[in-house]
Amino acid sequence: MFGGGRKNEKPSDAIKPENAPKKGGGGSVTGFDPEGLERAAKAARELDGSRNASAAIELIKSQEATKQHEHAAKRAEMDAYAQQTRAQNIEREAEEARKTLDAQTQHERHRAEYMDELERKRQVDMLNAQKYMQEEQLKKQEEMVARQEEMRRKTADHEAALRTKTELAKAKAEADGRIRQERENHDLIVAKLKAEAIEKRDTVLKGIADAGKMVGEGLQTYLDDTTKLRNTAFTVTGIAVGVYTARTSIGIAGRFVESRLGKPSLVRETSRFTASQLVREPVKTFKHTFGIGRSETDALNGIVLENSLESQLRKIAVSTANTKKNRAPFRHLLLHGPPGTGKTMFARGLAQHSGLDYAVLTGGDIAPLGRDAVTELHKLFDWAKTSRKGLLLFVDEADAFLQSRETTKISEDQRNALNAFLFRTGTESDQFMMVYASNQPSQFDPAIMDRIDEMVEFGLPSTEERRKMIAMYIDKYLLKPPTWAKAVQTEDIGEVEIEKVVQETEGFSGRAISKLAIAWQAAAYGTEGAVLDKATFFQTVEQHKRSMSTKEVWLKDAEFRAEQLTIDA
Structure with a gap:
């Protein structure tokens, strides 16, 4: 491995564990193997005597340093993992706390809703109880009033019965008294009536005789006077002619006045x-x-x-x-x-x-x-x-x-x-x-x-005629109304808006355009200051168009029904 070791040195001896037991099962009672220590000492002596001893030491140092760096990296990794774990724990704890808070909030809300429902139910029960008490009280009052009314009616009936009985008794007593009186005075009453009848007959006969005598004498005197007879005839004839002439003249004059100054019933205007x-x-x-x-x-x-x-x-x-x-x-x-x-x-x-x-x-x-x-x-x-x-x-x-x-x-x-x-x-x-x-x-x-x-x-008016009509009626009803009417103030209504109305009123008659202008005036008078804005201006047009469409549908239905009636006839 180092290039300068001894040839008879076995590699397996260098990597044996220090505490490996001896072959053959030998060893100390405490489990310590001295052979390993000896081999290590021996290897150290051989390494010191080797030419590559310094290089081996440096290599060992570098290996040791590398291991230390690796251990430091692992330690840093472990620290980062620990920090990440702590952060996750903190986040988990925060999530658990948030869930706990939400659960508490939900619980409090449910509790508040339940308490509110209980309170409302209590209020409803209280109102129902009050209503029941009021109804019971009202029922008792009605029963009391009914009893009082019944007592009053019975009292009135009793008083009426007593009054009727009293009146009947009084009338019976008066009748009995009159009958008894008439029976007692019958002869006197008959004698008195006979005397009055005789006196009245004599008076009437004497009056008739006097009147006949007076009329006869007057008629005889009148018939003997021919002048009075002639004047009477002329007077009666003149009165008859005057009455007839007056009636005829009045009729002729009435017909003349009616024909000149009257108006026939057929004339509307x-x-x-x-x-x-x-x-x-x-x-x-x-x-x-x-x-x-x-x-x-x-x-x-x-x-x-x-x-x-x-x-x-x-x-x-x-x-x-x-x-x-x-x-x-x-x-x-x-x-x-x-x-x-x-x-x-x-x-x-x-x-x-x-x-x-x-x-x-x-x-x-x-x-x-x-x-x-x-x-x-x-x-x-x-x-x-x-x-x-x-x-x-x-x-x-x-x-x-x-x-x-x-x-x-x-x-x-x-x-x-x-x-x-x-x-x-x-x-x-x-x-x-x-x-x-x-x-x-x-x-x-x-x-x-x-x-x-x-x-x-x-x-029906064309586009040009509608343009002239709209301008004329706007001037007549909005801008320059009669002296007793208030002029209308227009807002954001110019030639462009009027031209749009001209295009939208296709199919309008002159009367319909006149009514449209009057509707504009009425809409303006419905505001403070008599102001007609653009929105109201066009809304009125749309309303009139819908009204005209509805009328056309009605007219078509009426024409169809008339045709059906004609066909059936």
């Missing part, structure tokens, strides 16, 4: 003044009747329409005005289209522009009149002919009255009313002008279609 208006506003009535201070107005004032339709209506307005000036026969119009597109507004504007009076009636008012419909229609046309300026008679919902007699089942009264209407409108007239409005003109009777000179279709 008119620009002509009635008798009550004449009494209330005589000056205004006089100016209106004779056209004093009236300025010509635009027939399309406040109406937004498509350009071609506006041009057609302006031509009609000019033609009607010139027809009135020249006293030529008027042409009758049919305005048809969806509701709320401006038909009624144009009819009023046409009448004002042309200087005509106007009257509005609806077709639905005719059928309920029954047999009186014919009379009322004649009164209407007689009244129309009395207008000094001419009358524009606007029939709204005309299809409800002027339906075809061939394809529609109508009653006999409606048929007679339609015939009367056709009779009064059969010839051209320079006294009145007929303007019909209908959503379903295809249902008109052919004779009515023959009396229509011009038809105008009013459609």
Whole structure:
């Protein structure tokens, strides 16, 4: 191993344990082997005598140092393991402490919940007990009141029975007294009655005789005087003629006043003044009747329409005005289209522009009149002919009255009313002008279609018309309302928002847009300071769109039911 040892040296001797026993089973009694010590001494002497003794020592030192380093590393590893173990123990102890704390907290919480449940149960039991006591007390009070009421009722019944018994006894006593008195005074009473009857008969007979004598003498004197007879005849005749003349004159005057100042029952609205208006506003009535201070107005004032339709209506307005000036026969119009597109507004504007009076009636008012419909229609046309300026008679919902007699089942009264209407409108007239409005003109009777000179279709407003209408109604109801109304303050509402509303209101009629603007005004008046913000602005639009959708569904259902009824019929 060292390169310089002795050749006869056995390696096995160097690595034998020092305390190994001798071969052959020898050894000391104490177990100490001296041979090992001797061999070690011998090896040490041989090592000292060897040439590589110093190198061996250094090698042993280095081995020893290496072992010491290894032992130090193991010791450090053991220390680190011990520290890790201590840290794990500390962490485990902390985890156990945390679990213990959580368990304690959970226990305390359960305990608190249990105590709270017990307290609530105790409170409930206490309340139930109090309620039971109150109910028992109330029941006892009710029983006491019932007993008192029963006692009072029995007392009242007893008092009433006593009072009745007393009254009966009193009445019986009084009756017995009167009977006894009458029996005792019977002869005197009979004698007195006979005397009174004789005296009354003599008085009446004497009065009759005196009256007859006086009447006979007066009649004889009157018949003998021929002058009185003649004057009496003239007086009676004059009174009869006066009464008849007064009644006839009053009837004629009443019909005249009614035709001039009254209003037929079929007319819903008119620009002509009635008798009550004449009494209330005589000056205004006089100016209106004779056209004093009236300025010509635009027939399309406040109406937004498509350009071609506006041009057609302006031509009609000019033609009607010139027809009135020249006293030529008027042409009758049919305005048809969806509701709320401006038909009624144009009819009023046409009448004002042309200087005509106007009257509005609806077709639905005719059928309920029954047999009186014919009379009322004649009164209407007689009244129309009395207008000094001419009358524009606007029939709204005309299809409800002027339906075809061939394809529609109508009653006999409606048929007679339609015939009367056709009779009064059969010839051209320079006294009145007929303007019909209908959503379903295809249902008109052919004779009515023959009396229509011009038809105008009013459609739903397009994008440009809706833009103008929205701007006009915002200005009318929000920004510049009448003097008695408060202006609305708008927040974050500009051209972009208005343009968005224009796009979202597709399918809206002019009336629907007007109602939308009024809804904006109402929403603003519902806030402090009358403020309309952007959110409310668009929410109102959405609400109106939902309402319109619901109405369309209802209308479709109604049309479907009507079709089913028609098919079943």
